Amino acid sequence: MGLRRLCVAVVAMLLGGLLTVVTQGAAQAEVWHPRQEWLRQSTAGLFLHWGMFTAPKHLNCAEWERDVTGGGWTAGYWIDEARKLGASYVVLATFHSRLGYARPWPSQVPGSCATERDLLGELVRAGRAKGVKVVLYMTDDPQWHSEQGVQMLDSAAYSAYKGEQVDLTTREGFGKYSYDLFFEVMRNYDDLAGFWIDNDNEYWERNKLYEQIRQLRPTWLLNNNNEDTPIMDTVSNEQKTGMFPSYDYPAATFTPMPRLSEACYKLPNTGDWWYDGGSHAVDTRLNTGRYVTNAGSSIKSLMAETPMVNGRMPAQQEAYNDFMAQWVPPIRESIQGVEGAGYLYGGMQPGFWNDGAHGVITINPRTGKQYVHVVTRPRADFVRLRDNGYRVTSVRDLRTGEQLRISQSAGHLTIQGITKWDEYDTVFAVETSGQQGFHAGVKASATSSENGFPASNLTDGDFETYWDAAGAQPVSISLDLGRRRKAAFLAINQRESSPTHARVSFGRPEDSSRIKDYQLTASNDGRDWWHVRSGALPSARGTQFIDIGAQEARYLRLTVLNTWSGPQAPVYFNELRIDEIRVGHSYPRGLHGGTWEAEDAARSGSARSEFCAACSGTRQVTGLGGGERDAVTYRDVSVAAAGTYRLQLDLTAGEAFAVSVSVNGAPPLSVAVPKDRADVPDPTSIAVPLNAGSNTVRVFSAGRLGLDRISIGGLPQSTYTPKTTLTVQPHGVQWVAPGQQSVKITARLRFDADDQIDAVSLAPVLPAGWTLTGAPATRASMRLAGLLEGVWTATSPAGQDAGSVNIPVTASFQLLGSDRAVSGAVPVRTRPADRVFVREAEDSANQFGATGLTNCGQCSGGEKVRNIGGSADASVTFPNVTVPETRSYRLFVQYTVNGPRSFFVTVNGGTPVEIRVDGVGNTIPAVAEIPVALIAGANTIRFGNDTAGAPDLDRIAVG
Known part of the structure; x- marks a missing residue:
C-alpha cells in the first residue's frame, strides 16, 4: 500500500472508531477541567505570526524555508524571548490566511506550503526543555487564497490525494482540508499543548472535530477567537482598543470568571500582526498596563510580536522583552500565581480610585495576600480605595520594601504618604486579618427571574451561579435579613458578561449590561416601605457598593430602573445578571487616623462633630447652614508649590445646596451639591488657588450640609476629558x-x-x-x-x-x-443629479438586526455594515426608500467583499433577488446594480442572506 493511501486509511480508521463514542448532542462548556490547570497558573503567552508573507514576502515555499534556515532561525530564541515576558506558552500562527497558509512541519497532506524541516517539532522540544508550552494556530478562512495574485491553495493536489474533487478556495473544501491537518498534527506531536482556532468552520462542526480532539488528545486545550464556544477551554478577545484608560483591556472583554479568557493584542503600536518590514515602536506604558490589568482580572495576556524571516524580533520588540525581563521579577509574586481581586476570589475593589488613580487588585488564593497595583498614579500622595470588608493590618511597597502609613474607616483603605512611584505600576502588598462586617443567611427574591437562574443565586455565596432578570426593567430584588437588623451598605457583583462601555468590535455592537439608575427602599414588615437612597452605579468591573447610612430594617429592596446598555446592542440591551449581593452591617476600622478630617479642624458657630458610620473616622461636622459664621477652618493645608489645586470635599447633603470655600481669606468660591443622604458622604470638587507652604481653607454653606473630610490633589491634565x-x-x-x-x-x-x-x-x-x-x-x-x-x-x-x-x-x-x-x-x-435616492448603509434610519457598523476608510462616509448573512436576523433593512413615481428603477449597491458572496435583495416583501459578487480584499468599495420595481412614495428594501455570509454593505442609490 502506498504511503498516501496508508495515511488515508489510518485517518479513516481513527474517525470511524471515534464517531462511535463521540456524543452527538451539542458540546457543553467545561469551565473547569484538570487539563486547564497550567493555563490558569499562567500570566501570559507569546503570539507569533510568522509565515511565507513575513517581509520580504515569499511566494515559493522552498525559497521561504531556505531563507528561514539560512537566516539562522532557532526555536530556542523564541522560547527565551517568551520567558523574558513572563510567558509560559507560545502560540505559533503560521497556517494563517494572510501569511500564505504555510505549515511549518513535513506533511503528507498536500494543499499548501509545508516545510521539509520540522520547525514545529523543534519549537515543541525547545519549549518542553524550558517549561514553555506550544499551541498551534489553525485558521478556518480560505478567502485570502490569492491575495498576492498567486494561488496559495493547491486544490488539484488535495483532490488527487482524496480521490475526489475538492475546491480549497471554498469554505466547505477548505474545512475538509484543514480537518485532515488537525489529525495529522495530533498524530505527530505528542507534546503540543493544543490548538488556537481562529473562528469555526461549518465542516469541522458538522463532523464533530472538537469532540474528536477531546477523545484523541484529552490533555490538549482548545481556544477560539472572539466568541464563547462551549466546547472550547478558552475565549480569546482580540485587539481591543478605545477604552479609558487605554491600557484597561478587561473593560472591553465579556467573559466572566472562572471561564478562561485571553486578551490577544499586538505589542507594536502600528503595522500588521506580522513583520511587514517596518520598525514599529512598542508603547511600554500601554503594554505594561495591559499586562497588569489583565492579571488583575484573571485574563491571560497573549502578546503578539512580529518575528522576521530568520525568527529574530525587530529591535524595538526585543528591547521591550529585555525591559520586561528586569521589570517583572521584583513584583513577580503580585503578577504570577494570583487571581483578579474584586470578583469571585474575593479582594478589594479595582478600578478608578481617588484623584484620577486607576488600577487593579490581585490576590493569592492560597495565602489571601492582596496586591494593590496603581497603574495610573493619583494627583495626590495617597491612594484611597474600597476595602470590601477586609481589615487591613499592614501595607508595604513591594518594590522598595517600605512600610506605608494607612488609615481605614467608612469602607475605605487609605495608603498615605507615598513618595516613590513606579513609572508603570506601583505595587503595594496588603496584609489583612480577613473579611468582616457582612450578614449571613440573607435570602433573596425578585420580581422577575429567568428560568434556571433564580434570585436565590444572589445570596448563595457561589459566584458561579447567578440571577438573570429575564430582560425585565425596572426589576426589584428583595433581601430578607431574617429579622430587624442593622444595614450599612450593599456589595454587588454583577455578571462580567459585557464590556463596560458602548463600543463596536469586529462590526458587532457591544454595551454594558450593568446597573445604571437604582432606588433602594427598606421595610420592617414587607408591606410598608421607606425610601433609603437613589442614584446611579458606574459601569465598571468588580464589586460595586451602595452605602445607605445606618438603617435598622428586616427587608431591603433594590429596584433597578435601567442599565447602561442601549438598543443599538441588542445582545446586551436589558440583559441584567448579578452573581452575588451581600449586605454589610459595619465597616472595618484601622489603627491609624486619617488626615484633614473635619472633626479635627477648627469649628465656629453652630458647627459640631457628630457620629457618622459611613464617614471617614466615623464622624462628620454638621450645622454648616448659617453661612460664614458656621464654618470648618483648616489652618495648615500645605503644598510644596504655589498653583491651582483640586480640593475634594466629602459632604453629606440631606438637601441640595451650594458649598463655599474661602482660601487664605479670599472671596469664597462656590459649587452646587446635589441632594443625597445626610449620613452618607459623596465627593464634590472645586479648583482652588494655594500658596506654597501653609494655607487656610474655610468651608461653609447656606444650607444643611455635613463635612466629612477634605483632600488636596492636582488638577486633571489638560488632555483629560471625562467619559x-x-x-x-x-x-x-x-x-x-x-x-x-x-x-x-x-x-x-x-x-x-x-x-x-x-x-x-x-x-x-x-x-x-x-x-x-x-x-x-x-x-x-x-x-x-x-x-x-x-x-x-x-x-x-x-x-x-x-x-x-x-x-x-x-x-x-x-x-x-x-x-x-x-x-x-x-x-x-x-445627492447626484442622476439619483433619485441615496442612503448610507450605516444611516440611523435603517434597521440593522444582528449586523454591526464598522470603520472603512475608503467607504462612503468612512463606515459600512458588516456581519450580514448567516441567519434571517443578520440583515439590513432600508425603510422609506422614496421615489417620485411607480416604475422600474436601477438599484446601485455599493459593497466590499473578499471572495465570492451573495446578497439577497427583497423589495417591499417580494421575492428575494440574488446579487452575486466577488473580490479580493475587503476594504475597497465596488458597485453592483440590478433593476427593481418601486412604487411612488415610500418603499422598503432588505439586504440579507439567510444561509451564508454576505458582502459588507456601504451605500445604496436609486437612479
Whole structure:
C-alpha cells in the first residue's frame, strides 16, 4: 500500500472508531477541567505570526524555508524571548490566511506550503526543555487564497490525494482540508499543548472535530477567537482598543470568571500582526498596563510580536522583552500565581480610585495576600480605595520594601504618604486579618427571574451561579435579613458578561449590561416601605457598593430602573445578571487616623462633630447652614508649590445646596451639591488657588450640609476629558435633494464618569449661511448617568443646494473650571443629479438586526455594515426608500467583499433577488446594480442572506 493511501486509511480508521463514542448532542462548556490547570497558573503567552508573507514576502515555499534556515532561525530564541515576558506558552500562527497558509512541519497532506524541516517539532522540544508550552494556530478562512495574485491553495493536489474533487478556495473544501491537518498534527506531536482556532468552520462542526480532539488528545486545550464556544477551554478577545484608560483591556472583554479568557493584542503600536518590514515602536506604558490589568482580572495576556524571516524580533520588540525581563521579577509574586481581586476570589475593589488613580487588585488564593497595583498614579500622595470588608493590618511597597502609613474607616483603605512611584505600576502588598462586617443567611427574591437562574443565586455565596432578570426593567430584588437588623451598605457583583462601555468590535455592537439608575427602599414588615437612597452605579468591573447610612430594617429592596446598555446592542440591551449581593452591617476600622478630617479642624458657630458610620473616622461636622459664621477652618493645608489645586470635599447633603470655600481669606468660591443622604458622604470638587507652604481653607454653606473630610490633589491634565456618550442623529452622511433643504438633528449627552461637570451646553454649530431652529440644551451641572438632550432643525441657505458640509454637534462643559468639549457631526451632501435616492448603509434610519457598523476608510462616509448573512436576523433593512413615481428603477449597491458572496435583495416583501459578487480584499468599495420595481412614495428594501455570509454593505442609490 502506498504511503498516501496508508495515511488515508489510518485517518479513516481513527474517525470511524471515534464517531462511535463521540456524543452527538451539542458540546457543553467545561469551565473547569484538570487539563486547564497550567493555563490558569499562567500570566501570559507569546503570539507569533510568522509565515511565507513575513517581509520580504515569499511566494515559493522552498525559497521561504531556505531563507528561514539560512537566516539562522532557532526555536530556542523564541522560547527565551517568551520567558523574558513572563510567558509560559507560545502560540505559533503560521497556517494563517494572510501569511500564505504555510505549515511549518513535513506533511503528507498536500494543499499548501509545508516545510521539509520540522520547525514545529523543534519549537515543541525547545519549549518542553524550558517549561514553555506550544499551541498551534489553525485558521478556518480560505478567502485570502490569492491575495498576492498567486494561488496559495493547491486544490488539484488535495483532490488527487482524496480521490475526489475538492475546491480549497471554498469554505466547505477548505474545512475538509484543514480537518485532515488537525489529525495529522495530533498524530505527530505528542507534546503540543493544543490548538488556537481562529473562528469555526461549518465542516469541522458538522463532523464533530472538537469532540474528536477531546477523545484523541484529552490533555490538549482548545481556544477560539472572539466568541464563547462551549466546547472550547478558552475565549480569546482580540485587539481591543478605545477604552479609558487605554491600557484597561478587561473593560472591553465579556467573559466572566472562572471561564478562561485571553486578551490577544499586538505589542507594536502600528503595522500588521506580522513583520511587514517596518520598525514599529512598542508603547511600554500601554503594554505594561495591559499586562497588569489583565492579571488583575484573571485574563491571560497573549502578546503578539512580529518575528522576521530568520525568527529574530525587530529591535524595538526585543528591547521591550529585555525591559520586561528586569521589570517583572521584583513584583513577580503580585503578577504570577494570583487571581483578579474584586470578583469571585474575593479582594478589594479595582478600578478608578481617588484623584484620577486607576488600577487593579490581585490576590493569592492560597495565602489571601492582596496586591494593590496603581497603574495610573493619583494627583495626590495617597491612594484611597474600597476595602470590601477586609481589615487591613499592614501595607508595604513591594518594590522598595517600605512600610506605608494607612488609615481605614467608612469602607475605605487609605495608603498615605507615598513618595516613590513606579513609572508603570506601583505595587503595594496588603496584609489583612480577613473579611468582616457582612450578614449571613440573607435570602433573596425578585420580581422577575429567568428560568434556571433564580434570585436565590444572589445570596448563595457561589459566584458561579447567578440571577438573570429575564430582560425585565425596572426589576426589584428583595433581601430578607431574617429579622430587624442593622444595614450599612450593599456589595454587588454583577455578571462580567459585557464590556463596560458602548463600543463596536469586529462590526458587532457591544454595551454594558450593568446597573445604571437604582432606588433602594427598606421595610420592617414587607408591606410598608421607606425610601433609603437613589442614584446611579458606574459601569465598571468588580464589586460595586451602595452605602445607605445606618438603617435598622428586616427587608431591603433594590429596584433597578435601567442599565447602561442601549438598543443599538441588542445582545446586551436589558440583559441584567448579578452573581452575588451581600449586605454589610459595619465597616472595618484601622489603627491609624486619617488626615484633614473635619472633626479635627477648627469649628465656629453652630458647627459640631457628630457620629457618622459611613464617614471617614466615623464622624462628620454638621450645622454648616448659617453661612460664614458656621464654618470648618483648616489652618495648615500645605503644598510644596504655589498653583491651582483640586480640593475634594466629602459632604453629606440631606438637601441640595451650594458649598463655599474661602482660601487664605479670599472671596469664597462656590459649587452646587446635589441632594443625597445626610449620613452618607459623596465627593464634590472645586479648583482652588494655594500658596506654597501653609494655607487656610474655610468651608461653609447656606444650607444643611455635613463635612466629612477634605483632600488636596492636582488638577486633571489638560488632555483629560471625562467619559461621556454623545449620540447624534441622524447618523451617517445625509444625502438630500437639490435646492434648499432642512435636516432635523437630535443629540443626547450622557455623563459616564463618577465625577461632576458644570456649565454644560449642547448645540449644533452651523456652516455659514445656514439657520437653526431651537435653542442650546443646557444644565448647570451633571453627575454620573446625568442626561442632556436637544432637538434642532438646520436649514440650508435659501435658493441654494446644501452642497457638501459637516454640521458639528458640540457638548461643551467645565471640569474644575477648565473648558472641555466632545463633538459629533452630521455630514450633509447634495445627492447626484442622476439619483433619485441615496442612503448610507450605516444611516440611523435603517434597521440593522444582528449586523454591526464598522470603520472603512475608503467607504462612503468612512463606515459600512458588516456581519450580514448567516441567519434571517443578520440583515439590513432600508425603510422609506422614496421615489417620485411607480416604475422600474436601477438599484446601485455599493459593497466590499473578499471572495465570492451573495446578497439577497427583497423589495417591499417580494421575492428575494440574488446579487452575486466577488473580490479580493475587503476594504475597497465596488458597485453592483440590478433593476427593481418601486412604487411612488415610500418603499422598503432588505439586504440579507439567510444561509451564508454576505458582502459588507456601504451605500445604496436609486437612479
